[in-house]
Amino acid sequence: MKNEVKKIVKKVTIKRNPEKPQGYDDHSSGSPENAVEISCSDSQYSDDRERWEGRFSFILSLIGFSVGLNNIWRFPYLCYKNGGGAFLIPYFICLVCAGIPLFFMELALGQFMSKGGIAAWNICPLFQGIGYASTVAVFWLNAYYIIVLTWAVYYLYLSVTSIFGTVPWTYCDVAWASAECVDGSETFVNTSRNISAVVSPAEDFFNRYVLNSSDGIEDIGGLRFGLVISLIVSWFLIYLCIWKGVKVTGKIVWFTALFPYLILFSLFVRGVTLDGAWNGIEIYLKPNLTRLADADVWIDAGIDIFFSYSIGIGGLVALGSYNVYNKNCLRDAVIVTGVSTFTSIFGGVAIFSVLGYMAKDMGVEVGEVAKGSCLVFVAYPEAITTIPGAPIWSSLFFLMTLILGVDSQFVGVEGFVTSIMDWMPHLFKYKHSREFFVGATCIFQGVMGLSMITRGGIFVFELFDYYSASGICLLLIATFECVSIGWFYGANRFCDDIKSMVGRRPPMYFPICWALITPLTTVSILVYSVYEHTTLKLNNYTYPIWAYAFGYFLAFSSVSCIPITAFIKYVFASGSVTERFFALITPTISQNQIHENTKEPYNVKSTSSSNNPIMKTKSETCSNGKFPVEVHIDYSSAV
Secondary structure: OOOOOOEEEEEEEEEEOOOOOOOOOOOOOOOHHHOEEEEEEEEEEOOOOOOOOOOOHHHHHHHHHHOOHHHHOHHHHHHHHOOHHHHHHHHHHHHHHHHHHHHHHHHHHHHHHOOOHHHHHHHOHHHOHHHHHHHHHHHHHHHHHHHHHHHHHHHHHHHHOOOOOOOOOOOOOOOOOOOOEOOOOOOOOOOOOOHHHOEOHHHHHHHHHHOOOOOOOOOOOOEOHHHHHHHHHHHHHHHHHHOOOHHHHHHHHHHHOOHHHHHHHHHHHHHHOOOOHHHHHHHHHOOOHHHHHOHHHHHHHHHHHHHHOOOOOOHHHHHHHOOOOOOOHHHHHHHHHHHHHHHHHHHHHHHHHHHHHHHHHHOOOHHHOOOHHHHHHHHHHHHHOOOOOHHHHHHHHHHHHHHHHHHHHHHHHHHHHHHHHHHOHHHHOOOOHHHHHHHHHHHHHHHHHHHHOEOOHHHHHHHHHHHOOOHHHHHHHHHHHHHHHHHHHHHHHHHHHHHHHHOOOOOOHHHHHHHHHHHHHHHHHHHHHHHOOOOOEEOOEEOOHHHHHHHHHHHHHHHOHHHHHHHHHHHHOOOOHHHHHHHHOOOOOOOOOOOOOOOOOOOOOOOOOOOOOOOOOOOOOOOOOOOOEEEEEOHHHHO
């Protein structure tokens, strides 16, 4: 909660003092040269960072961020494609080995540092490029993910305006339909045409009416007026959700995080009561254990974990940074990952129950109607047309889709905004500066999105989706996160920091994962993903060379920040090679790590060439736990 009252602050300066007795540094060798001197002075300080209000605002925001379109779009199809229930085996293994440890690490980092993406990685300045990389990645992600919301807004409008009739993708006797279009009056069974060549009205509607696609990215074409309005509406909703900060956002998530479950449950109840529904559920969950021998199944499971839990894009760090210091983020991490996994499985049941009914109604196999990533805008809308009261169910479905998308999008934008504001706070000291920056961000990225709602926009969208925040980029970022915290900062030291927040150390499972199991998992998936990587093709269309070049620019623009930042920091650091190295792995803390709810100050370790400087020493001089402490480390005298 935002603290409006100014408090007395102890300003602490740490210097190396060879005369200090043994015991000032718990992690030192005990020699006097590793001791530190802490001197205190009073000053005025105002903690003006906003905090989440209430016990549940934070956890609901996490659920809204993690539970998104991936849960009802990507996961159900991957589960069906990769062996049904057997896919859950590699999925849960990857969740335990990488998903939960990384999810918790990012939350704890944000909460401990009270900073967003970039500034939070001052915990290990050598790897501050991780913050830049995640900020760039989420910037690209926000620019193209909004297009999915744009489509959802457009479909919702068409569904609501058809409430007393039929949804417009029901029949083929319309101007936009192709010669291959087949509707319910001419099923796949009784048609004399080539089955592989026919398309449904829903597929034709999406490709030929909503997108009105051109032949390629070279023919970008004009804007689609209906989609332009939908894009403006989408960005306006995002702006309303975050323009006033987390105090307002914390109230909004009560609706955006919970209401979709009411709709999803309604769709589930309607779906399982349809004839043929259990055929769809069976093919969705029936395990095919032979698929576990396929490496692609394990790779799909691992990469889906990063998409499902929004790891590596800075949003979790930003959300955690608005926590009070002693928030039990470990408990919240376990709860949210459990809720997200349950939603993925449950959402798949709701989707495939309707697809099973549709397949039986058309006299075809479920696999004929489950069309990959088109589940949301092709397969499910097509299935809804066969249900009585189709416009009502369609309206509910796309309202749920929109809310899920808005929840994930506005937290992504909040992650970007928080990263920039905490990185350059001097630019945001003026009244309403946050509101203006959020508005400028929404407008700028809205203009970027215009290229994706032209006739050739789908080709631009797929280019962003495939390269900018791809699985390979997120895996690289996550690997460096583990290396930074698990190896250079120290997994055990980070556990001590968590203990200072929540009152107890996390189980040994976490430091072991951060230092060993998780990086091994991410590197294994990364190596195989790179080995199997192919250039993007959309159906039978091959992109021109310049488009591929732009795609690789999108990918490298984020991950290249990590080595470039490390190199620049090393070059501009002073001292010998060893002194530079230890200076760059020493946490840079500009604001105190003593918080009002803790009884101990954030403790500072000395700097020496023989012992990595770790901030862990208790100060008897500044032992009053009621006051924050601002820590300044004199590196010149400490090294």
